[in-house]
Amino acid sequence: xxxxxxxxxxxxxxxxxxxxxxxxxxxxxxxxxxxxxxxxxxxxxxxxxxxxxxxxxxxxxxxxxxxxxxxxxxxxxxxxxxxxxxxxxxxxxxxxxxxxxxxxxxxxxxxxxxxxxxxxxxxxxxxxxxxxxxxxxxxxxxxxxxxxxxxxxxxxxxxxxxxxxxxxxxxxxxxxxxxxxxxxxxxxxxxxxxxxxxxxxxxxxxxxxxxxxxxxxxxxxxxxxx
Amino acid sequence: xxxxxxxxxxxxxxxxxxxxxxxxxxxxxxxxxxxxxxxxxxxxxxxxxxxxxxxxxxxxxxxxxxxxxxxxxxxxxxxxxxxxxxxxxxxxxxxxxxxxxxxxxxxxxxxxxxxxxxxxxxxxxxxxxxxxxxxxxxxxxxxxxxxxxxxxxxxxxxxxxxxxxxxxxxxxxxxxxxxxxxxxxxxxxxxxxxxxxxxxxxxxxxxxxxxxxxxxxxxxxxxxxxxxxxxxxxxxxxxxxxx
Ligand SMILES: Nc1ncnc2c1ncn2[C@@H]1O[C@H](COP(=O)(O)OP(=O)(O)OP(=O)(O)O)[C@@H](O)[C@H]1O
Ligand SMILES: [Mg+2]
Numbered sequence: 001x002x003x004x005x006x007x008x009x010x011x012x013x014x015x016x017x018x019x020x021x022x023x024x025x026x027x028x029x030x031x032x033x034x035x036x037x038x039x040x041x042x043x044x045x046x047x048x049x050x051x052x053x054x055x056x057x058x059x060x061x062x063x064x065x066x067x068x069x070x071x072x073x074x075x076x077x078x079x080x081x082x083x084x085x086x087x088x089x090x091x092x093x094x095x096x097x098x099x100x101x102x103x104x105x106x107x108x109x110x111x112x113x114x115x116x117x118x119x120x121x122x123x124x125x126x127x128x129x130x131x132x133x134x135x136x137x138x139x140x141x142x143x144x145x146x147x148x149x150x151x152x153x154x155x156x157x158x159x160x161x162x163x164x165x166x167x168x169x170x171x172x173x174x175x176x177x178x179x180x181x182x183x184x185x186x187x188x189x190x191x192x193x194x195x196x197x198x199x200x201x202x203x204x205x206x207x208x209x210x211x212x213x214x215x216x217x218x219x220x221x222x223x224x225x226x
Numbered sequence: 227x228x229x230x231x232x233x234x235x236x237x238x239x240x241x242x243x244x245x246x247x248x249x250x251x252x253x254x255x256x257x258x259x260x261x262x263x264x265x266x267x268x269x270x271x272x273x274x275x276x277x278x279x280x281x282x283x284x285x286x287x288x289x290x291x292x293x294x295x296x297x298x299x300x301x302x303x304x305x306x307x308x309x310x311x312x313x314x315x316x317x318x319x320x321x322x323x324x325x326x327x328x329x330x331x332x333x334x335x336x337x338x339x340x341x342x343x344x345x346x347x348x349x350x351x352x353x354x355x356x357x358x359x360x361x362x363x364x365x366x367x368x369x370x371x372x373x374x375x376x377x378x379x380x381x382x383x384x385x386x387x388x389x390x391x392x393x394x395x396x397x398x399x400x401x402x403x404x405x406x407x408x409x410x411x412x413x414x415x416x417x418x419x420x421x422x423x424x425x426x427x428x429x430x431x432x433x434x435x436x437x438x439x440x441x442x443x444x445x446x447x448x449x450x451x452x453x454x455x456x457x458x459x460x461x462x463x464x465x466x467x468x469x
Contacts (some may be wrong), residue, residue: 127329
């Protein structure tokens with residue numbers, strides 16, 4: 001092993017790396033927020049009394065979880081233009097990530113909702129709350145509190161998987177890594193640094209999500225302090 | 227005019243007939259104790275009154291309003307009827323204060339300040355003014371049940387329903403909950419309670435209703451009913467309940 005690392009060759013491109021890291025975070029944040037919204041909607045449909053809604057949501061989850069993200073991405077980027085809808089690489093990438101995360105979130109949120117006992121809804125509606133109010137304030141909040149750790153893991157996996165969108169040239173960290181590597185031919189150093197940046201990004205995300213939880217779920221903090 | 231009026235109420239789950247032609251009138255300001263063996267339909271009767279269960283025949287009228295299974299009617303009705311469950315059913319993710327004020331803000335559209343004032347009042351009433359910032363899991367069973375009572379009281383209901391609210395509690399904790407209920411009765415709250423506490427029923431209730439196999443088998447003031455039960459079933463029930 002006579003290889004000498006030359007990281008200077010990579011750090012020269014630091015503005016590109018920073019931009020890539022920021023874009024990766026940004027794509028992930030959008031996919032997280034929208035994916036969670038899709039997940040909540042999906043979970044509601046999965047538990048709906050309407051058979052058609054249940055079937056559609058079930059089919060969506062089934063398809064997404066049993067096909068590769070890369071293929072889903074290609075469908076959005078190369079497939080959709082056939083229907084007349086042309087998306088930029090970044091748009092297709094974000095949509096594919098939302099589509100993918102939405103399905104996994106559906107399953108996680110659904111498990112959380114099913115874990116909230118029916119008697120909670122009875123208590124809420126017995127106080128005069130509407131079914132929607134009972135769902136939002138009593139069921140959903142408790143469900144999200146309970147499955148939050150699972151959602152965080154899912155979101156981190158999604159951020160790491162987002163490197164796949166470099167395949168269509170979406171402007172994120174891995175795509176920039178590819179570009180740097182094609183200029184300086186230092187694959188080892190480039191991907192080593194990219195990996196390190198992803199590692200750092202997961203810590204940033206964990207920190208931000210833990211911070212958010214303090215506001216969304218104050219009970220945990222109160223009980224930890226007591 | 228009775229504030230709660232049931233006439234010819236029937237309820238079944240599939241082929242299991244649980245309430246068979248139940249008629250009952252509850253006067254304003256009175257306390258009615260529902261007693262009877264497990265499975266005799268006491269909880270079901272209570273749950274029909276606030277529309278948690280749909281009846282198959284007959285009619286239930288509460289404060290002049292017919293109990294019907296549509297969301298608008300039920301929501302209006304349930305603001306007049308408080309219900310307290312055996313398992314408390316507090317909202318675990320919310321503080322005691324928010325448990326009490328959730329419906330005040332969402333249903334009665336009260337401001338935070340108005341809600342807070344009411345929460346303080348009802349929590350003091352059940353002796354838990356100092357627990358306003360706690361979470362349910364930080365409280366004992368008896369305290370949780372008193373919060374549940376306060377949560378119902380906050381809505382200023384005209385009728386309160388209690389379903390075996392002390393059954394899950396240790397003897398010492400039962401007392402503190404029963405004292406709160408007794409206070410409510412003294413203040414003139416109309417109450418319908420399912421209970422296994424015969425002493426409490428005897429002391430607090432104006433009327434005792436003995437349910438047996440989905441029917442009202444015997445009813446009357448406790449002073450008479452407990453002293454000279456008319457039917458062998460009730461006699462047997464009392465002697466087994468006391469031992
Ligand atoms: N949701 C339900 N589905 C089917 N059967 C039910 C349901 N709820 C109650 N039952 C049945 O109805 C009958 C009456 O039940 P109910 O809970 O009203 O009795 P109870 O008098 O309150 O008894 P307990 O003292 O044990 O609480 C029982 O046979 C019970 O198994
Ligand atoms: Mg019962």
